[in-house]
Amino acid sequence: MLNTVLPSPWRAAFQRWWGTLPAHRQDRVASLLPLLAVAMFAMAVVSAIGYLRMEEWHTENQTLQRDGEYSRQRISVRLAERLELLQKFGHELTLPAGALMHFNRKADLLLADNPEIRDLTWLDAQGRVVASRDLMGAMASQPLPDGEGAAPALHPDPALLARAGSEKRALYQVTRASQGNDAVLGMVVPLYAHGKLSGYLYARQLLSSLLYYAVPSDIYARYTVALVNSAQQVLAGQVATQHAAAPSSWPVWLSQSGNAYSAPIAPLGGDIALHLQSYRADDRMVNRSMLLVLLAMSVLTAWALLANWRHLRRRQRSQHALEQETSFRRAMEESMVVGMRALDMEGRIQYVNAAFCHMTGWSPEELIGEAPPYSFWHRDDYERNTRILQKTLDAQIPQGGYEMRALRKNGTTFDARMYMAPLIGADGVQTGWMSSMTDITEPNRIKRQLSSAHERFARVLNSLDATVSVAPLGGKELLFANNVYRQWFGDDGASGHLQMLTEAATQIPAHVEADASSSEGLHPSMLPGISSNNTEVFIPELDRWVEVRSRYLEWVDGSLAQLVIATDITARRHAEELSQQQEARAQAASRLITMGEMASSVAHELNQPLTAITNYCNGMTSRIRAGTMDDGALLDALAKTSRQAQRAGQIIQRIRSFVKRSTPNYAEAGVAGMVTEAVELAEIEMRRRHVRLRSRITPGLPLLHVDRILIEQVLVNLMKNAAEAIDTAGMPTDRRLIDLDVGLAMREQRTVVEFRITDTGKGLSPDTQQHLFEAFFTTKTEGMGIGLNLCRSIVESHHGRLRAENLYNEGQVTGCCFSFWLPVPETGHAG
Numbered sequence: 001m002l003n004t005v006l007p008s009p010w011r012a013a014f015q016r017w018w019g020t021l022p023a024h025r026q027d028r029v030a031s032l033l034p035l036l037a038v039a040m041f042a043m044a045v046v047s048a049i050g051y052l053r054m055e056e057w058h059t060e061n062q063t064l065q066r067d068g069e070y071s072r073q074r075i076s077v078r079l080a081e082r083l084e085l086l087q088k089f090g091h092e093l094t095l096p097a098g099a100l101m102h103f104n105r106k107a108d109l110l111l112a113d114n115p116e117i118r119d120l121t122w123l124d125a126q127g128r129v130v131a132s133r134d135l136m137g138a139m140a141s142q143p144l145p146d147g148e149g150a151a152p153a154l155h156p157d158p159a160l161l162a163r164a165g166s167e168k169r170a171l172y173q174v175t176r177a178s179q180g181n182d183a184v185l186g187m188v189v190p191l192y193a194h195g196k197l198s199g200y201l202y203a204r205q206l207l208s209s210l211l212y213y214a215v216p217s218d219i220y221a222r223y224t225v226a227l228v229n230s231a232q233q234v235l236a237g238q239v240a241t242q243h244a245a246a247p248s249s250w251p252v253w254l255s256q257s258g259n260a261y262s263a264p265i266a267p268l269g270g271d272i273a274l275h276l277q278s279y280r281a282d283d284r285m286v287n288r289s290m291l292l293v294l295l296a297m298s299v300l301t302a303w304a305l306l307a308n309w310r311h312l313r314r315r316q317r318s319q320h321a322l323e324q325e326t327s328f329r330r331a332m333e334e335s336m337v338v339g340m341r342a343l344d345m346e347g348r349i350q351y352v353n354a355a356f357c358h359m360t361g362w363s364p365e366e367l368i369g370e371a372p373p374y375s376f377w378h379r380d381d382y383e384r385n386t387r388i389l390q391k392t393l394d395a396q397i398p399q400g401g402y403e404m405r406a407l408r409k410n411g412t413t414f415d416a417r418m419y420m421a422p423l424i425g426a427d428g429v430q431t432g433w434m435s436s437m438t439d440i441t442e443p444n445r446i447k448r449q450l451s452s453a454h455e456r457f458a459r460v461l462n463s464l465d466a467t468v469s470v471a472p473l474g475g476k477e478l479l480f481a482n483n484v485y486r487q488w489f490g491d492d493g494a495s496g497h498l499q500m501l502t503e504a505a506t507q508i509p510a511h512v513e514a515d516a517s518s519s520e521g522l523h524p525s526m527l528p529g530i531s532s533n534n535t536e537v538f539i540p541e542l543d544r545w546v547e548v549r550s551r552y553l554e555w556v557d558g559s560l561a562q563l564v565i566a567t568d569i570t571a572r573r574h575a576e577e578l579s580q581q582q583e584a585r586a587q588a589a590s591r592l593i594t595m596g597e598m599a600s601s602v603a604h605e606l607n608q609p610l611t612a613i614t615n616y617c618n619g620m621t622s623r624i625r626a627g628t629m630d631d632g633a634l635l636d637a638l639a640k641t642s643r644q645a646q647r648a649g650q651i652i653q654r655i656r657s658f659v660k661r662s663t664p665n666y667a668e669a670g671v672a673g674m675v676t677e678a679v680e681l682a683e684i685e686m687r688r689r690h691v692r693l694r695s696r697i698t699p700g701l702p703l704l705h706v707d708r709i710l711i712e713q714v715l716v717n718l719m720k721n722a723a724e725a726i727d728t729a730g731m732p733t734d735r736r737l738i739d740l741d742v743g744l745a746m747r748e749q750r751t752v753v754e755f756r757i758t759d760t761g762k763g764l765s766p767d768t769q770q771h772l773f774e775a776f777f778t779t780k781t782e783g784m785g786i787g788l789n790l791c792r793s794i795v796e797s798h799h800g801r802l803r804a805e806n807l808y809n810e811g812q813v814t815g816c817c818f819s820f821w822l823p824v825p826e827t828g829h830a831g
Helices: 009-018 024-092 099-113 158-167 208-214 216-221 283-336 354-360 379-393 443-463 483-489 495-503 510-514 516-521 569-597 599-627 631-659 671-688 708-729 766-771 787-796
Strands: 117-124 128-135 137-140 170-177 183-193 196-206 223-229 236-239 260-265 272-278 339-345 347-354 404-405 412-426 430-439 466-473 534-540 544-554 559-570 666-669 692-697 705-706 737-745 750-759 801-809 812-823
Touching: 024 099, 024 183, 024 196, 024 208, 024 216, 024 223, 024 260, 024 272, 099 117, 099 128, 158 170, 158 183, 158 196, 170 666, 170 671, 183 208, 196 208, 208 223, 208 236, 216 223, 339 354, 354 404, 354 430, 379 404, 412 443, 466 483, 466 495, 483 495, 495 534, 495 544, 495 559, 544 569, 599 631, 599 666, 666 708, 671 692, 671 708, 671 737, 705 708, 708 737, 708 750, 708 787, 787 801, 787 812
Parallel strands: 692 737
Antiparallel strands: 117 128, 117 196, 128 137, 170 183, 183 196, 223 236, 223 272, 260 272, 339 347, 339 430, 404 412, 412 430, 466 559, 534 544, 544 559, 666 705, 737 750, 750 812, 801 812
16 A cells, blocks of 8 residues: 555655565554554544634634724724713803803703713812713702712712813723622813813713624624723623633633633723623534544544554564474574484384484485384394384383494494483373484594503503602592502502602691591692692612602592602712712812912912021020020010911911812801902912902801802912913003902892902903803813813802903903802891
């Protein structure tokens, strides 16, 4: 229908939009179209009735406005004519002769011709009544005193008279009659003679009569006519009748209240207004009832359509939910990797899913309805598979399923495991059998690989020359042990495992030891810092040195276990001990070589105290023989001789302690004492080579945990090498200087004591720097090449570092600096 009503471009756009909607939305839109049509029909009917009623209301209102203006003009003209008559009458009353008689005659004629005028009164300039006439005849034929014989109504308001006289124009005043609700309009006209105020004419007229004679009769047939004041009080006429209803809450075009017109009377100012209201025909209620019935029927139709739409929506939701559930079940079945097959009670195939077809290669059409032997059975297994199927049909279902060899359509085979279960419907009656088939070719292959891998793993572990053992935390039973472990410790359980842990001093945390019985809840990550440990221990029973490595691991059952790997390092320990002995011999040999090179200097150093001793002895002998020596001089000479002998002894003792063979002896030593001893030994060589030594030691250096003799050996070797470098370079006397600086420094993020020996020689060549610390490398003609190598070994055995670098000045080498540092113990004290 829309395609025939819509223009071509809109129709094409609608068709495109309709094509983009899913089916359920198209159904929803189509079901809402009747409801929309009913709503549009009701809106069209209401709009048509409203339009017609509004047109009628506007037409009536225009007619009312025209008739109201006409009636208001008629009243204004009639009031203006009466004012003109009174003004003319008042001008005639100013004539001097026969004024009273003329007033009576003319007043009777005026009242007869103008029935709306109730009475007419003549007042003098002071507001006193001169004469008065009404419709019934004269009320007074001669002047009366003010307030005597005259009706009170004949007296206008004195303020009104004064205002009319001052403004020189006619004024109006509305008053209520003595009986009834009809109001009286009083008109005061000032009279002038020779330019002076001579009196007033006061005419009273009924407003109801004014309306009756001024407003045409056809106006009364169509409207209610009334004069109202500014407070909307009715002065004459009526505002509402039995055909005119009060305003309602209905719209204008449905309300029974007539149109209204209200406008002020021009001569009377804004105090009195003419009010017209149209009558409302009785068919308005009929029209309103018809409209209400139409709307009620439309609402009822819309409600019925809406209820039907909601019912359809519920049906659609139920159908959609059913479709979704069916699709979900189908998708779940089709997405399963397990092949599903349904059999009837005779063993015929009733259903297969996509996984089953994918496994076997047969289509559903080829399999459904097939009876045993099935096409996917291997020909060699017909008898076995038939026997198992028959047991299943006889309700003897194999527990845990059974394995079978399945045949694909292309002729290849695969391993499968089949499970069978009775298929029971919603009514509780068995209708067949449901079987599931799983391809276990890959799991079987993995199982075989795992079995082979386990065998290879066991062979590798058993072929190791190290022991491998695993025991539960806190337990005394082995979880695993290789052949080497059993060769070492036999079959005595975890005793060897625990013994190695005890010797390695592997401590189990207190909270872990307390919970060892429930270690299933523990994890290796709960043991930070102790998951592994490498320790060398000696086992007396085996007479072996072994390196024990242990770590915590999670066993296959989830419990916490401890792995121990022990490697036989007896040969290595023997080699290390031999190496240490060889290194000690090399260090002693180095010290002997150093002393051999310094022999001439040592001889010269010892010659001085020995010569002094000889001289003192010869002198004492000569003086004693001559008898010129007293006891005091003898004692003094003997004391000097003793000091020289002690000096020679100290030199010999220092050299002996330096060169004697000894094992390393680590102890706390003061830096200043070690430097002083080394300097005293090196100064012998310095003086021989005419080299000056300048040392600077930072006060308050901490104690070092070192072998004092070895560190002194490093210092002596470095200072001796520096002196040789200066002497070989042939430096002049002023440049033959060695600086020794000792102080604190930061190296590798820790506090150290750094020793710096700086000379003024020619420096190190690039080739020398590359091989400087290698064993048996030397630049001396008679050197052995083990001095600097031993020095580096000694420093590194104290956890320090030794390095060498050239010194430059404006690109020229000015010397060389050997420096080494030793770490400060954390609890070191100043020394």
